Ligand SMILES: Nc1ncnc2c1ncn2[C@@H]1O[C@H](COP(=O)(O)OP(=O)(O)O)[C@@H](O)[C@H]1O
């Protein structure tokens with residue numbers, strides 16, 4: 001059993017679609033588009049995405065509901081065909097080389113079902129029996145804390161337990177690449193942490209994980225690299241540190257802007273607040289304070305904060321009014 | 336707890352027919368368990384085909400009946416009920432329910448192939464039909480009825496019919512929206528399968544056409560292969576060779592129906608519920 005190098009992702013790996021595995025990226029996407037429907041009702045959910053997932057890394061697709069995460073992932077998984085663009089998974093075509101890809105990947109759908117009349121153990125036995133190199137069922141039960149539920153029928157499980165069985169199936173074939181669509185939505189905080197631990201362990205073992213989420217904390221604590229999706233496009237991409245560093249810091253106060261000569265930056269108003277966005281917080285704030293003192297102006301409700309993943313995310317979500325959130329999100333996976 | 340993920344150096348996926356067969360049989364066994372576990376499907380699967388066989392026993396015991404027509408009719412009915420209920424309807428409702436509930440979508444993310452999935456769901460019905468066929472032969476022996484003239488043809492006819500009715504199920508599934516609506520959408524196929532029983536009642540001009548319906552074809556094939564009868568009411572006693580010749584149109588009809596169903600299903604079959 002050969003293991004790939006684990007640990008930090010190789011952010012500098014040069015993206016080439018033609019290079020053979022195992023050297024190339026785990027997932028490589030170029031100009032991906034996906035349209036639903038046709039004619040006047042057509043809707044383009046994915047609008048030209050480029051994506052590169054380095055081997056051995058955890059890569060998060062972060063975005064609000066309806067951003068196009070699932071639509072993108074389904075193409076990468078080979079479950080749906082793209083309207084345009086090119087997709088390579090482990091250097092292979094996920095549709096034409098489906099068999100090989102399936103053998104080496106594990107998929108967790110955003111919503112999926114199981115036969116209610118089978119027990120947890122029977123469900124996992126069935127799954128592992130369809131897999132080339134299966135993990136023992138008892139190991140899977142243990143891994144997802146389902147041992148006590150082994151003989152419970154699927155229809156008798158809670159949403160969170162159901163999701164854990166689902167995850168067990170995804171991992172049953174010892175995949176090199178795991179694609180998880182909102183793995184923790186609907187889970188209690190304890191189970192969420194457990195899933196995070198599991199995902200990190202996968203990476204330690206050399207697997208690559210592509211995960212979608214709308215939880216900031218999930219992306220922040222798990223991902224080596226984050227791609228923030230908005231309206232079918234990738235708006236921002238990088239490590240959390242890179243994303244935060246590239247985003248402007250924000251200074252706000254209630255005093256009208258006209259009373260001051262402001263340091264260079266983007267000025268806007270938010271209700272009665274004046275909001276100043278600056279690239280470098282410290283000199284800008286110093287300049288502002290000096291100006292205020294010289295002019296004898298009091299800066300009411302002054303606040304200053306550096307960018308965070310949250311502020312970047314909210315800014316992006318706020319920018320976008322084209323398609324409001326209409327996608328209703330199931331809180332529990334269906335059976 | 337620890338995860339062990341390995342990156343196996345890409346051994347080409349020698350996904351031979353053995354693996355495929357193993358997966359199919361395994362999934363088929365699970366589907367059998369599920370059919371037996373559910374009271375409704377269990378009842379449909381075994382009670383429906385058993386009824387005509389009970390009639391066969393009761394009817395034959397009455398007197399030494401030289402006329403084999405009622406026996407042939409009862410055995411044909413048992414086979415058809417097995418083909419229609421566990422074979423066709425159970426497969427249809429299983430497919431549609433699992434599609435609705437995203438079970439099929441989930442399974443298709445794994446290594447199982449579409450053909451394996453469908454075959455495995457058809458296996459319980461196929462097993463019941465084969466059991467009914469074997470039980471009929473055993474019953475006939477016990478009751479002193481003639482043994483099949485051409486067992487090979489009989490087996491071929493049963494296997495072909497199993498395939499045809501399974502194909503009908505997938506065809507029906509391709510235009511059935513939900514599990515509930517399957518009760519309606521199955522009506523045409525059920526009608527097509529039972530029209531055979533009214534053949535003798537129809538005007539003679541219509542009969543050759545009706546004989547090409549799947550149900551009538553199955554009945555005719557049974558009469559030919561087992562009793563060497565040209566059709567209901569005719570004298571038995573065809574030779575082995577004659578049975579093959581006589582059976583050709585009905586075999587052809589079943590094959591054409593199956594082909595038609597597969598072609599239509601391939602075009603419009605969905606694996607996920609409509610968005
Ligand atoms: N089958 C479909 N038909 C039409 N529109 C769809 C379909 N599935 C998703 N959409 C739309 O595509 C957009 C992206 O959806 P999705 O990929 O599910 O987003 P996310 O996973 O980020 O929540 C949404 O606006 C959604 O309403």
Ligand SMILES: [Mg+2]
Pocket residue numbers: 066069070071110181182
């Ligand atoms: Mg989604």
